[in-house]
Amino acid sequence: xxxxxxxxxxxxxxxxxxxxxxxxxxxxxxxxxxxxxxxxxxxxxxxxxxxxxxxxxxxxxxxxxxxxxxxxxxxxxxxxxxxxxxxxxxxxxxxxxxxxxxxxxxxxxxxxxxxxxxxxxxxxxxxxxxxxxxxxxxxxxxxxxxxxxxxxxxxxxxxxxxxxxxxxxxxxxxxxxxxxxxxxxxxxxxxxxxxxxxxxxxxxxxxxxxxxxxxxxxxxxxxxxxxxxxxxxxxxxxxxxxxxxxxxxxxxxxxxxxxxxxxxxxxxxxxxxxxxxxxxxxxxxxxxxxxxxxxxxxxxxxxxx
Numbered sequence: 683x684x685x686x687x688x689x690x691x692x693x694x695x696x697x698x699x700x701x702x703x704x705x706x707x708x709x710x711x712x713x714x715x716x717x718x719x720x721x722x723x724x725x726x727x728x729x730x731x732x733x734x735x736x737x738x739x740x741x742x743x744x745x746x747x748x749x750x751x752x753x754x755x756x757x758x759x760x761x762x763x764x765x766x767x768x769x770x771x772x773x774x775x776x777x778x779x780x781x782x783x784x785x786x787x788x789x790x791x792x793x794x795x796x797x798x799x800x801x802x803x804x805x806x807x808x809x810x811x812x813x814x815x816x817x818x819x820x821x822x823x824x825x826x827x828x829x830x831x832x833x834x835x836x837x838x839x840x841x842x843x844x845x846x847x848x849x850x851x852x853x854x855x856x857x858x859x860x861x862x863x864x865x866x867x868x869x870x871x872x873x874x875x876x877x878x879x880x881x882x883x884x885x886x887x888x889x890x891x892x893x894x895x896x897x898x899x900x901x902x903x904x905x906x907x908x909x910x911x912x913x914x915x916x917x918x919x920x921x922x923x924x925x926x927x928x929x930x931x932x933x934x935x936x937x938x939x940x941x942x943x944x945x946x947x948x949x950x951x952x953x954x955x956x957x958x959x960x961x962x963x964x965x966x967x968x969x970x971x972x973x974x975x976x977x978x979x980x981x982x983x984x985x986x987x
Contacts, residue, residue, distance in 0.1 A: 686874045688774035691980060693783040694719070694790055694959050695880030696952035698891040700970030702735050704880060705783035707973050708980075709743035712779040717766060718747040719784030719793060722921055725753045730898050730906045731923035743781075753910060753918040758848075763792035774873060787958040794877075796869030804855045811847045816915070823850055831859035839954055841947075844917045876983045878976055879959050881967035888949050895923075895945045903927070904937070922947045 691712070693705045709716050718724065722732040726749045734748055746769060751757065766782075773780050782793060791797075815823060823846050828835040830853040838845050849860040856863065882890075907927035910919055914928045923944050930940040959965050968976050 687872050688770075688777065689779050689874040689876060689984065690770065690794075690871075691779060691781045692719075692790060692794065692875060692877045693781060693880070694785060694787075694877065694965065695970075696887060696955040696959075697733070697785050697948055698894050698952065699880040699882060699887055700890075701783050701785065701880050702733070702739055704878075704970045704973070704976070705781050706735075706739050706742045708976070709781045711973075711977060712781070714777055714779035714781050715744040715746065715773055716781045716783060717769065717773075718745065719762075719766075719782050719786055719789040720747075721757070721759075721762075721784075721786040721789055722918065723748055723784070724751055724757055725749065725755075725918050726751065727753060727910055728906065728918075728924075730901050730903045732921075733894070733898070753913055753916055755918075757918070758844075759786075759788045759792040760797050762789050763797055766793050770873065780873075785955050787955065794871065794875050804851060807851050807854050808847065811850060815843055815847065820846065823847060826850060827853070830854075831861050833859065834861040837861075839951075843920045874984075875964075876980055877962070877965045878979070879965040879967045880970040882969060887952060891948045891952060892945045895941060895948060898923070898944075899941055907931075922951055 691708055691714070693701050693708065695701050705716055708714070720732065722728060723734045724747050725732070728734070729749065735745060739745075740748070747762075747766070770780060782790070784790065811823065820841070820843055823843070824835065824840045827838075827840075827846055827850050831849060834849050838849060840846060852860045852863060903923065904927065907924050908931065910924065911928060911931055913919060914924070919925075919928075926935070926940040926943040926947065929935050929943075930937055935943070966979055968979070
């Protein structure tokens with residue numbers, strides 16, 4: 683049995699559930715750096731809409747994968763896995779612990795278990811799908827995915843264009859359903875992994891999400907979205923908070939309607955996140971402010987390793 687080089691403390695949970703603050707507390711307790719597992723916080727210019735860590739949080743612990751690339755840059759779970767593993771190899775030379783925090787289930791899966799060996803991206807097929815997305819809308823692509831792979835269509839977030847397009851691309855390139863090619867075999871990692879998820883009553887969470895959206899708007903979300911509006915076709919901007927604002931700029935809805943839709947879609951996203959993380963029995967669920975209980979749990983898991 684190989685000796686593990688350190689311990690990765692994974693902090694996950696739905697949007698607005700206090701993950702960032704908890705991660706900072708754990709990082710300070712264990713004198714550990716933080717790596718983000720959020721698929722959108724990596725981009726510059728999206729600080730408000732993606733709820734990037736505050737200046738105080740960034741000062742309290744060293745953070746990685748926060749605002750370190752442009753929205754035009756291609757970034758996905760496979761690339762994240764490669765970059766994050768290379769970074770962890772370096773971080774564990776000087777740190778016994780590293781804290782990973784974020785709500786992107788696919789990125790957490792890539793980091794902890796690895797990704798399935800799927801066909802390489804096909805530029806021609808991808809371009810064709812992008813054109814169809816623009817001309818026919820997302821529903822057309824979802825309908826085709828339901829036809830080619832009903833199993834995955836029932837599971838995927840059908841409002842996420844990049845997920846739908848990637849699954850369709852794999853179906854079209856390989857001639858086989860995407861779901862049949864996702865084997866779910868975990869890759870062996872040379873570090874220990876302890877998984878924590880933030881938990882709270884659903885009505886409390888939804889209230890927090892609604893308030894957070896109001897704070898985002900007060901902090902300048904409209905201006906932030908306006909600044910990236912010319913690039914609205916990019917994958918990095920196909921996300922809650924920006925899609926609704928783009929519809930407002932296009933005159934399809936009012937500002938009040940856009941804000942209400944951001945709240946509603948954020949609540950729906952939180953629900954999907956909880957479903958995703960609850961499928962993983964390795965997660966232990968805690969209220970985000972129960973730091974003593976969480977530390978005790980981490981210490982008990984550490985003794986098992």
